[in-house]
Amino acid sequence: MRYSQSLIPTLKETPAEAEVVSHRLLLRGGYIRKLTAGIYSYLPLGLAAIRKVEQIVREEMNRAGAQELLMPMVQPADLWRETGRYEKYGPELLRFHDRHDRESCLGPTHEEVITDLARREIRSYRDMGKNLYQIQTKFRDEIRPRFGLMRGREFIMKDAYSFDVDDAQSEKCYQKMFEAYTRIFKRCGLDFRPVEADSGTIGGSFSHEFMVLADTGEDTLAICSSCDYAANMEKAAVKLPVADDSALLDLEKVETPGKRKVAAVCEFMDIVPRELVKTLVFLADGQAVAVLVRGDREVEEVKLKNHLGVVEVEMADDKQVYDATGVPTGYLGPVGITVKLVVDQEVAAMKNFTVGANEKNYHMKNVNIGRDFEAVSVADLRQITKDDPCPQCGEPLILREGIEVGHIFKLGTGYSKAMKAFYQDSDGQEKPMVMGCYGIGVSRIVAAAIEQNHDENGMIFPMPLAPVQVILLNLGIKDEQITKMADSLYEELMARGVEVLLDDRDERPGFKFKDADLLGIPLRVTVGKRFSKDGIIELRTRRDGAIEELQPEALAARIVALIDAEITAAQ
């Protein structure tokens, strides 16, 4: 590729819209351009990087026995009604009517389409054990797209779906995918961790996320400092606390005029937040539910949602709280409350705690479960903290930010039952197919790789993801000898299968160096004065800036060796 013929519009200044480093550098490097909110064009270099990821994904999926196919992006609403998701999915699903007024949507994921295909085409247990995948543009009408390729509305995803005869086979496939994913992210040169995850709206019984560790990540991970435990914070199990066996004290009502916040109440009553219990009201699919957690804890909404078995929970506002309970916020408590009450396990282990009295300007102390009120249910409902022990081994946990680049689910038979995807087993019985689904955010991987690999001068691509492996700078466009050498090296490298970008623009050396750094291409070859004077070609690595001086004849072989070494190292 010749720079002069390509479209690589680098920017000296950072566009104001870009906040995170990958977004800034992708724009500055001329890899992407925004069309509208959350929707980007991939320019030649951006596309080249994406193709690299796709290729790795393809190779590993195929190696794991999966088959590639391609499904439609436009999907009929009726298919989505079969699983109930047309109603459930929410405004993230972009819906529209075609010219015949048929309801349609743009595929944000493909469980319905693939299950429809499977139920039509697969009859016998002999045809089961299939894993089908595609790499395709998805559309999710995100409420708030942000961070460039990290959370677009339109993005490239690899999605795979497996169909097995029973749980044991499905489990094997899940394991295989777990291994394939580990290989994929390793080959991409990413620093990542697989973590236990919530299965979200896609549904299913069990799942892992693959997280790239980066400060700009939107998820928080709980990672054990000692054993192999790692989980998304929203899923991370809090260890069951030891029950307090103090004697029960007498219930006491205390006047707390104007003291609504935990801090104010504690100060007024001369207690600490861990002796107080908050009563928070959530709307669970519209129904008010009160949740008790210790004063210094936060409710984990995902845990609450799963515990209640509802689609959505949100914190009620002051008015909704008053409407549901008749008590102003700040004075709510479990004693005599009228709405459904669920209790965090930590609170269930407490004795003689302080709560709101369900009456303005009053709190109660020495409250106890069982004696003063009954809980509808007790569960792990709070957010884990960095001070919690590992739920597996009890050693300290570390909390880190991560970018979700892959997610695998055991789906079970939810979709197959809803859509009547049955096969006939060897015993002649009709049985539901056991499904799994496995996603990778292809375009997001490129962003994640940059978040992990950059410096003040620009991107630093790991060799396996680099859009091209070498940038060849001709620093003497008007010098016949230099240009001749640069062109011949360009030809020679390409002949040896090396991907090269030849910077043949009539620009000053400094300008080309800056662009080369910004673009993040792993190897840089310079043909300039050093060559015309001493016959020396310079080879520099982007990551550590190390320079080797070589004779032109030795260059190609050296480059091939470096590339091979880096690619093998990542495998």
Next chain:
RNA sequence: CGGAACGUAGCGCAGUCUGGUAGCGCACUUGUCUGGGGGACAAGUGGUCGGAGGUUCAAAUCCUCUCGUUCCGACCA
């Protein structure tokens, strides 16, 4: 959708409070010089000031509405 900010040349911004001439840097065009870390000089091109309506002799500037973008929250690959 809730909270906040911002829309002025391709990009980054000033000008808006206090109404009157649209400006700076980069980029772009032409020329000369220059040529190893985003060069210098000279001459240029490019604007319905997001859009619509209003107030006024006069609106980028004041008022109303609207569209868009970004940031914080809920969603997710």
